[in-house]
Amino acid sequence: MAGVAHIPQPDAASRLLAAQAERARQRRRTRLFLLAPGLGIIGIFGLFPLSIALVYSFLEPGTYGGVEWTFSYDAYVQFLFERDIFDDTLTFNSAYLQIFGRSFGLAITTMIGTLILGFPVAYFIAARPQEQRNFWLFAITLPFWTNLLIRTYSMLLIVRDEGFVNLTLMNIGLISEPIEMLYTDGAVLAGLVYSYLPFMILPIYASLEKFDFSLLEAGHDLYATRTQVFRHIIIPITRPGIAAGCVLVLIPALGAYITPELLGGGKKLMIGNLIALQFGSGRNWPFGAAAALILMAVVLIALLVSLRAGASKEGGHG
Amino acid sequence: MAKLSSLFRPSTDARELRRQPLFTGMSWLVLLFLYAPIAVLVVFSFNDNRSVVRWTEFSLRWYTAALENDDIRRSAMISVQVALTATMFSTIIATMAALATTRGSVYRGRSAATALINQPLMIPEIVTAIATLAFFSILRQLTGVTGIGWLILAHTVFCVPFAYMPIRARLSDMSVTYEAAAADLYATNWQTFRYVTLPLLMPGVMAGAMLAFVVSLDDVIITLLVAGPGETTLPIYILGQIRRGVTPEVNAVSTILIGVTIAMVALTFFLQRKRK
Numbered sequence: 320m321a322g323v324a325h326i327p328q329p330d331a332a333s334r335l336l337a338a339q340a341e342r343a344r345q346r347r348r349t350r351l352f353l354l355a356p357g358l359g360i361i362g363i364f365g366l367f368p369l370s371i372a373l374v375y376s377f378l379e380p381g382t383y384g385g386v387e388w389t390f391s392y393d394a395y396v397q398f399l400f401e402r403d404i405f406d407d408t409l410t411f412n413s414a415y416l417q418i419f420g421r422s423f424g425l426a427i428t429t430m431i432g433t434l435i436l437g438f439p440v441a442y443f444i445a446a447r448p449q450e451q452r453n454f455w456l457f458a459i460t461l462p463f464w465t466n467l468l469i470r471t472y473s474m475l476l477i478v479r480d481e482g483f484v485n486l487t488l489m490n491i492g493l494i495s496e497p498i499e500m501l502y503t504d505g506a507v508l509a510g511l512v513y514s515y516l517p518f519m520i521l522p523i524y525a526s527l528e529k530f531d532f533s534l535l536e537a538g539h540d541l542y543a544t545r546t547q548v549f550r551h552i553i554i555p556i557t558r559p560g561i562a563a564g565c566v567l568v569l570i571p572a573l574g575a576y577i578t579p580e581l582l583g584g585g586k587k588l589m590i591g592n593l594i595a596l597q598f599g600s601g602r603n604w605p606f607g608a609a610a611a612l613i614l615m616a617v618v619l620i621a622l623l624v625s626l627r628a629g630a631s632k633e634g635g636h637g
Numbered sequence: 638m639a640k641l642s643s644l645f646r647p648s649t650d651a652r653e654l655r656r657q658p659l660f661t662g663m664s665w666l667v668l669l670f671l672y673a674p675i676a677v678l679v680v681f682s683f684n685d686n687r688s689v690v691r692w693t694e695f696s697l698r699w700y701t702a703a704l705e706n707d708d709i710r711r712s713a714m715i716s717v718q719v720a721l722t723a724t725m726f727s728t729i730i731a732t733m734a735a736l737a738t739t740r741g742s743v744y745r746g747r748s749a750a751t752a753l754i755n756q757p758l759m760i761p762e763i764v765t766a767i768a769t770l771a772f773f774s775i776l777r778q779l780t781g782v783t784g785i786g787w788l789i790l791a792h793t794v795f796c797v798p799f800a801y802m803p804i805r806a807r808l809s810d811m812s813v814t815y816e817a818a819a820a821d822l823y824a825t826n827w828q829t830f831r832y833v834t835l836p837l838l839m840p841g842v843m844a845g846a847m848l849a850f851v852v853s854l855d856d857v858i859i860t861l862l863v864a865g866p867g868e869t870t871l872p873i874y875i876l877g878q879i880r881r882g883v884t885p886e887v888n889a890v891s892t893i894l895i896g897v898t899i900a901m902v903a904l905t906f907f908l909q910r911k912r913k
Contacts, residue, residue, distance in 0.1 A: 349826060350737045350744070357734035357754050357797060364794045365757050368768035375771050385774060439660035440667050446657070455664075457906055462671045464848075464902045466855040468872050469891040472879055473674035476681075479883075483677050486691075516671065574761025576858050581879060591763040591858075598767055598862060608771065611764045618761060 369615070376609035384602045394609035415593070415610075422589040423617075425504065426572035429511040430519075433568050434561065436512065437519035441560070442553070444520075445527035456524070463517035471581050474510050475501065478582070502584035510578040518567035526560030562629035570618050590614050675895065682888035699889040709890055712874040719785065719860075719870060720853040723792035724800075728846040730793070731800035732838070736830075739808045740816075757795045765795065766862040773863060783865060791863045792853045799852045800845035803909060807841025840908040847901045855898070 376394050378386040396402070399416065400409035444455040462470060477483045478500040485497035500506050538548040576591035583589070588596075590610060597607025685696035703709050731754075738751050757765060769791050777783060815837065819829040835842075857872045864873065871894065878887045 346741060350741065353733040353737035354750055356730045357737075357801075358750060360730060360794055361753055361756055361797060364769065364772070364790060365765070366753070368772035369760075369764070371772045371775065372764070372768040436663070436667055436670075439657070439663040442657060443660040443664040446660075453910065457903075458668060459671070460906070461899060461902060462675070464851055464855075465675065465898050466872060466891075466894055468855070468857050468876055468879075469678070469895060470675065472875070472887070472891065473678040475879070476678055476883065477674045513670065513674070516667065570759075570761055574763045576763050577876075591761070594763050594767055595858075595862065598770060604771065607767055611767050614761060615764050618759075622759065 369612075372608040372611055376605050376612055378605050380603045380605050382602075384598070384604065386604050391605070394603075394605040397606055398609070398613075418588050418593050419590060419613075421504070421587070422573055422591075425508055425511060425589065426569055426575075428508055429515060429572045430565050430568045432508070432512040433516050433519035434565065437516055437564065438523055438557075438561075441520045441523035441527060441557075444524050445530060446532060456521075459517050459520050463521075467514055468577055470514060471510055471577050474506075474513055475581050478506050478509065501582065502586060504583070504587055506582040507579050507587055507589075510582040511572050511575060514575075514578060515568045515572055518571070519564035522563035522567065523557055523560040526557045530556055559629040562625040566622055566625040569621050573618065574614060678888055679892050679895065682885070682892040684885070687885050699885040700893075703886045703889040703893075706886060708869075708874060709871070709886070712869045712871045715785070715868060716854055716871040719789050719792055720850050722789045723796050723853045724846050724850040726789075726793045727796035727849045728800045728804075728842060731797050731845055731849075732804055732842055734797070735801055735804040735808050736834070739805055740813070754801055755798045758798050762795075762858045766859040769794075769859060770862045785865075785868050788860065788864050788868055791859055792856065795856070795859065796849035796853050800849040803844035803848065803905070804838065804841040806909075807838055807844070811837055844905040844908045847905045851898050851901050854894070 375386055377390055377392060379389045379391045379393065381387050393402070396409070397415070399411060399413075401412035402409055440459070444452055444459070447455060475482070479485075480497040480499065480501065482501070484500070485494070488494045489497065534552055535548055538552050543551065573589075574591045575589055576595055579587055579589040579592055594607045594610045594614070597603045597610065601607070681692070682699060683695050683697065684692055685694040685698065686692070734750070734754050738747055738754070773787050773791070777787070811834075815833050816829050819833045824832070855872060856870075857876060860870050860873055861876070864870065869877075871890065875887055875890060875894075878884055
């Protein structure tokens with residue numbers, strides 16, 4: 320550049336600038352054109368309805384479903400208290416708290432269960448030679464895409480009284496009466512773990528995918544025991560994967576509808592069923608909307624916590 | 638036996654550290670856990686008997702019965718209609734969004750745009766379902782428009798992020814040099830896209846379309862709440878039948894649905910591997 324004797328005339332320079340500005344404008348226009356449909360449809364029909372739900376949660380239920388446009392925070396009061404129809408007094412009612420409690424209990428147990436089952440699998444796959452990994456990844460991903468309803472139904476075929484497990488055990492003669500498994504918390508838990516296990520395996524695998532296993536050898540050479548190698552090398556490496564997996568399992572498990580519906584027999588309600596019920600035969604849309612928003616708030620908190628847990632990887636083990 | 642004893646002895650072999658023999662066994666057990674229930678369902682859908690436990694004879698009678706069932710045929714048609722339309726729209730939208738979020742220089746709001754596209758994945762489906770129902774019930778009243786369009790719209794929204802993922806992955810793996818070369822040869826933006834980017838991107842687009850199709854075809858919760866009367870999709874029909882009790886016809890339909898899903902996902906997997 321320095322060797323160029325010719326210095327552009329002022330008008331040439333400004334024309335260059337104008338051309339650049341024009342190009343930048345055009346790029347912005349193209350970008351806007353490309354983004355508009357996606358952001359538009361998800362913004363209007365994905366994000367905006369959440370604020371409608373927020374509005375609904377502060378209205379009164381309509382007699383035949385829907386809402387009456389009268390302000391009321393009854394939907395939130397209803398969580399903890401029952402309003403007497405005759406004298407309008409409030410008495411403490413823990414029924415809904417219990418449903419929330421059961422949902423959290425089940426979702427967190429599911430998370431731990433999938434971690435215990437999923438971690439070894441993720442590690443095992445990452446330690447395979449490349450050509451075997453593809454088979455395993457395919458095998459783990461496939462159930463994830465298979466219809467959740469059908470998978471839950473197949474679980475039901477296995478655990479019901481006259482199901483596969485019971486009849487097989489009875490045929491061998493291990494038991495004489497079927498063990499009641501269906502419609503228990505255990506069945507729901509098994510169904511949830513079964514449904515969401517791939518969500519745990521895949522992110523942990525992703526965090527181990529590029530891992531150099533000779534580091535383990537290095538640790539071992541430095542007289543680290545097996546446990547130490549595990550704690551100080553493998554856990555820090557997989558930490559973002561574990562955090563992502565926990566969230567990916569926790570979110571759908573908390574909002575599960577099909578699993579408790581089929582395997583819990585609609586008696587062992589979880590939040591998901593409670594919400595759907597209010598929009599169906601319960602005919603209390605505001606209460607359903609309030610329950611959904613509380614669920615979403617919890618999910619957002621879980622997301623933030625996991626972001627921090629995943630990010631603090633660098634800090635801990637310096 | 639050598640393997641078993643190595644579990645208790647402090648390992649000396651580096652390969653041992655890598656392998657964690659206990660994990661191998663667990664992995665196969667997990668695979669069994671994932672596939673055994675589906676296998677039972679599939680195998681016994683070919684059972685002549687009504688039972689899902691006692692095998693009598695191979696038979697296709699439940700498949701014949703399912704295919705002759707008008708309710709099943711009608712709901713399958715609706716499912717395919719909704720899934721195909723939602724797939725078409727969501728794939729186009731996702732392709733455009735992927736181009737805007739991976740090509741060109743980084744701009745303010747790019748990661749926010751990406752996050753918004755993925756928003757349907759971040760929220761429990763039941764929440765999306767009731768929020769959509771609430772919003773649509775207002776829109777239905779205001780506009781007076783009814784019909785299956787609403788259901789297709791709801792499906793399109795949650796299909797977008799699924800179509801977006803493989804398209805974006807493919808696009809960020811693609812070098813920009815071809816597009817730069819086309820631009821050097823005075824190709825317009827549209828020509829560059831039509832003759833350079835799109836053909837290279839096609840495996841990603843196909844993979845995205847297939848995932849969107851599968852996700853739409855399988856949806857239960859959002860459809861259950863948003864669908865109007867007479868808009869029963871196949872999964873909703875199946876759910877209704879299961880609530881009433883186990884029937885062999887449902888086993889047959891479920892097996893068909895599993896078959897379709899597996900075929901599509903296998904194809905997607907193949908398409909995505911080809912890029913390497």
